[in-house]
């Protein structure tokens with residue numbers, strides 16, 4: 001659906017996008033992850049033919065961009081950096097105007113246009129906001145309106161730059177559900193985000209951009225495959241460690257006892273062994289890497305240090321500046 005080779009954009013001495021090879025397949029929910037300023041928006045703009053690449057090529061729906069724009073764009077729903085809208089008009093009026101300008105505007109009569117607009121408003125949860133002018137919209141409402149206009153064309157591909165920007169947790173949840181529902185109905189979704197958790201929750205495939213370079217591109221389930229180690233929380237860590245000997249790769253205190261990382265992928269066998277020896281097992285599961293682990297490793301491999309937003313260890317949903325969170329995490333690791 002999207003394929004780029006060596007896609008590069010330079011602004012004077014700044015290389016915003018540096019030799020990026022994207023591969024987005026039909027049916028993907030592709031998460032394009034990168035810190036602020038890493039080049040996501042510039043890449044999205046090149047994909048849509050809004051910005052000319054300095055070098056490299058981009059293909060969208062099998063056609064080269066920007067040459068294939070006239071053919072490609074009617075099949076693509078796009079949301080790039082805050083949708084433009086007429087501030088004095090309602091969202092509904094804006095959508096009707098937008099629809100009339102679109103490729104189906106001439107063919108579709110007024111009745112079908114009304115129905116299309118109502119359906120799009122309904123889908124993004126704006127149907128109840130009737131006469132209010134867009135000027136009175138919150139940022140989240142503007143994002144929803146932008147998404148509604150992206151949906152008007154019944155797209156095969158959605159290209160969304162930070163679609164949950166400015167939304168509250170409930171709004172983020174609703175947009176996520178909507179995108180997953182569209183994906184189930186056959187729409188390929190390409191979305192950029194600087195939020196690891198967002199990508200981890202909804203994407204099937206991930207590309208990580210770090211200072212203009214694509215440092216990682218892979219299926220999420222491949223990245224999160226079990227590591228071959230099993231994590232055990234036990235009320236009897238000393239006894240368990242004695243029993244398992246050299247198979248224990250790491251041991252740490254944990255509420256209720258201790259946490260052991262054991263070199264084995266046979267979780268059931270390990271459980272049986274511990275229980276038969278009289279160790280109280282509280283939880284036991286194959287260890288999987290989180291997207292954060294993978295991204296950190298990829299960025300380390302590239303010799304850089306990304307500044308993504310990550311979930312703070314301090315509590316669910318808590319977030320702070322990604323750079324600080326990562327620095328703090330490394331300090332923690334160093335102290336451990």
Ligand SMILES: Nc1ncnc2c1ncn2[C@@H]1O[C@H](COP(=O)(O)OP(=O)(O)OP(=O)(O)O)[C@@H](O)[C@H]1O
Nearest residue numbers: 011014015016034035036037038039040041042043
């Ligand atoms: N028109 C422009 N002229 C000069 N430099 C630009 C231009 N557009 C982007 N840049 C630079 O290119 C780099 C990448 O910017 P870009 O907006 O693509 O990043 P981003 O990952 O989308 O960040 P954000 O999430 O903050 O939008 C930045 O250093 C930015 O300052």
